[in-house]
Amino acid sequence: MGKTAHLTRRRALTCLAVIIAGIPMTIAESASAQVAKDGTCGFYFTNPDHNSATARYLHCGNSFILIQVDWSNGWHQRECVPPWYSVPFYPDGPHRVVNAYYVPVAPDLIDDGQHRICRTGQPQE
Structure with missing residues (x-):
């Protein structure tokens, strides 16, 4: 050669x-x-110009979790978050999400044998 x-x-x-x-x-x-690039896991506020979302919750894990979402008007809700998923929060009129955090309650899931997804309704306390 x-x-x-x-x-x-x-x-x-x-x-x-x-x-x-x-x-x-x-x-x-x-x-x-x-997610790993910016290192932001959990709840954080965003620029409202970014797709109109004022906050996000980023789940950095391989499991489904349940989070509690607190609104500025005192209202609370629980929401299921899939693995490695980002949940955007949008304003509801004058009300905004002020916090979101993990709660140690198993979320309700649907399993069709091939996929697992969050049910629409979740345990609320």
């Missing part, structure tokens, strides 16, 4: 190695990867 062919082969193998090394990162570029 000549020197040119050897260099071409070496460059091709190097490029292939870089591409293969990048495949897991591309595949892993999911919601969990997005």
Whole structure:
């Protein structure tokens, strides 16, 4: 094999190695990867111009959880959050979400044998 062919082969193998090394990162570029980049898990306020959401709750885990959501008018609700999911909170007229936090109660789920999803109604205290 000549020197040119050897260099071409070496460059091709190097490029292939870089591409293969990048495949897991591309595949892993999911919601969990997005969460891990900014490090914001749990409740936080957002810029209201960002899709009109004034706050979000980001669940950084592999399980379904239940959160309590507190509104500025004193109203409370519980909401199921899927694994690695971000829940946006939008204003309801003059009322805004002021806090959201994990509660140690198992959420109600639906399991069809292939998928698990949150039920519409959740335990409310």
